Each structure stands twice: as structure tokens, then as C-alpha cells.
Amino acid sequence: MDHREYTPLQELRLTPASYIVLGLVEWAGTATPYDLKRYAAASVGNLWSIQHAQLYSEPARLAKAGYLKEKREDGGRRRKTYSITARGRRTLSSWLAEPASETAELRDPGLLKLFFGADPKLIAPQQVEIHERKLAAYERIHAGLAGTDLRGPRLTLEAGIRAQRAQIGFWRDLA
Amino acid sequence: MDHREYTPLQELRLTPASYIVLGLVEWAGTATPYDLKRYAAASVGNLWSIQHAQLYSEPARLAKAGYLKEKREDGGRRRKTYSITARGRRTLSSWLAEPASETAELRDPGLLKLFFGADPKLIAPQQVEIHERKLAAYERIHAGLAGTDLRGPRLTLEAGIRAQRAQIGFWRDLA
């Protein structure tokens, strides 16, 4: 008797990058890797950046596993266009429904230097500058989002704004 | 005529993990991978965590490139012990001296879900809980550091504490 179970198309680990792709494709309805690149750069990229090459490999992986549908255009470039499948949609929404258990790390190169004894006077000014620039960018985008129905991105930006303000305060006090 | 330049022992990219190892080894004077694991878990790990397996491979890489000296003990376990070389020290301190240009990303799984439309009511409570726990841990460690000469770690913790407070505020307001 054969006890092997039915294996789904492919077993793969879903990483944050996977969910980013799934999320963007669902939002867009249909997208080529290059579209994804532009969407990501203008939105999630601020929170969680992705290399453009991965926006080619990751959708392919997801398609092979049945989360996305892949369609190749016939003409010249033969671009690939992706759309989300029912399975993909289910996976995405159940990910959204369960609370995130993992905690984020700071992973700030500036802080790392500080940890190992870098001179605060030396690095603080640049850090202030960096975070202020980020803050300004966030606020600009946030303003552009007012009145739209993009609630998620708007809220996320607000979190980012608070984070930048906190860091600016920290480095200011140091300098 | 031969134009090849003198090549250093090995060309390798120094990643944050490299500097963490260099920094810890310099601080400790001498350390085995297992030592590094313990040091990291108790200190930098809060800011930038590292898998323990990498604390075996990374020192080996660094040693091959001349940043660390590797010594194998003769007895039973034949453990490897690392210490920093002059080259390693130079590299570390010049890294410390130049300001960090790259900016840190939030990379918070909770925020990522929020971005893609997760229900705030659903995830906010857990996020508050997570960040409060982190905050408490940081404050405990910070208290234990008072009066020591570990300036870098102390300052870093203060940054972490501010960051946690900012996030707690954000998620509280959401809920």
C-alpha cells in the first residue's frame, strides 16, 4: 500500500518577499516583473526593499507552485504577465489574518557602529541628516496619499514617520 | 611587463556580520565560535541577530583573508580560537570612523501586513504586546549596564528603547 500523500504542485517556503509579490499582484490585478519593480519602488520599497532581479525569480517560483498564473505574450519581448490564482488569494488573506509573531530588528548600520564604539560626534550628524531626509520623503508621500483609499500604505507611512522622528531625536541628543 | 598588483590574501566583501565578528573578537581579545555565540546573544543580538552557524563560517572567512588569526587547540575538541590581527584592527577602526551612509529599513513583518490591508484591530494588540516585551527586555539590560564603561551598547539600547516606545505608541493609537 502506498502511503505517499498527494503533493501540491511544489512545496516552497513563503518569505516576506513572496507576500510582497503576492500582495502587489493582487492589488494590480495583473503585472509584469517590470511593473512590480515600479510598484515596489514607489510603495513597499520604503518599508522593505527588494532587488529587481528578485521580481523576476520570485513570481516564477510562485507561479510554479500555483499561487500565480503566468501568461507569456506572443509578440516581440515575450513578456511574462502574472495574475493571482484562487490559491494565491487564499494564502495571502490567511497570512493577513494571522498576527505577526516575529519581531522586527533595528538592523541600523549606524547603530551598529555606535555599538562597537564609534564616536557619536562623528556619526550623529550624518545620521540626523539621513533620517531627516527619510522623514521628509515619507511626509511627502503621505501627503500625496491623503484622500485616497490606500489605508494600508498610509498607516504604514505613519509608522515610518514616527520611527524616523524617534531616531532623529536620539541622534540629535547625542550630537 | 607584468601589471598585476600584489593581491591581499583574499578579496572578500565585508558585511555587517563581518564587522560584528571583528568587533566581538577585538572586544574579547580571544574567542571561540561558541564564545562569539554567547557574546552575540547577550549583546549585539538585540540589534542585529546572527545565526550561530555563521559564527563558525564567518571567522574562518575572515581568518583566511588575514583579518583574524586562527589557532587550533591540540587536545580533544580541537577548538578554534580567534584573535584579531593588525589588519583586522585597522579595518574595524576605519569602518568605525566613516559615517554610515546606508539607511536602515523598518522591515517589520507586522507593518508589512498592515501595508497589504490587514485589519488593524486584529494585529495591533499583538504588536503592542511584542514591542512592550522588547521594551521591557531592553530596559532591564540597560539598567544592568549602568555604571559600566560599555558606552556603545548602552547608547544603542537607548536608541532601541526609543524605537520601541515609538512603535508602541503607533500600535496603541491604532487599536
Next chain:
DNA sequence: ACCGTCATGTAATCGGTTACATGATTCT
């Protein structure tokens, strides 16, 4: 025509993670 930048994609490499393994201690 030429040059630079944007558009679009593939290939190769490697850092980092996960999985696997086994000896030593401590606890019950």
C-alpha cells in the same frame, strides 16, 4: 549618428539559514 538613460531580462555567486549530528553535563 551618437550618447545616455530607461526598460527588461538572465546568469552566477555567495551569504545566511535550516537541518543534521554528536559529546558533555545536569537533573530526576
Next chain:
DNA sequence: AGAATCATGTAACCGATTACATGACGGT
């Protein structure tokens, strides 16, 4: 004595980054 946890290490895999390439298009 057996179980559980700590100590210590290697192997394999793979996601992510870097490098490489070429076509289209707008400006000079």
C-alpha cells in the same frame, strides 16, 4: 540509568544580491 539541556560543530540548500547584457527611446 535515562532524559533533557547545553556545548560544539558540519553540511546542504536556497533566497537574495551582484554582475552582466541588450533593446528602445529621447535628446543634441
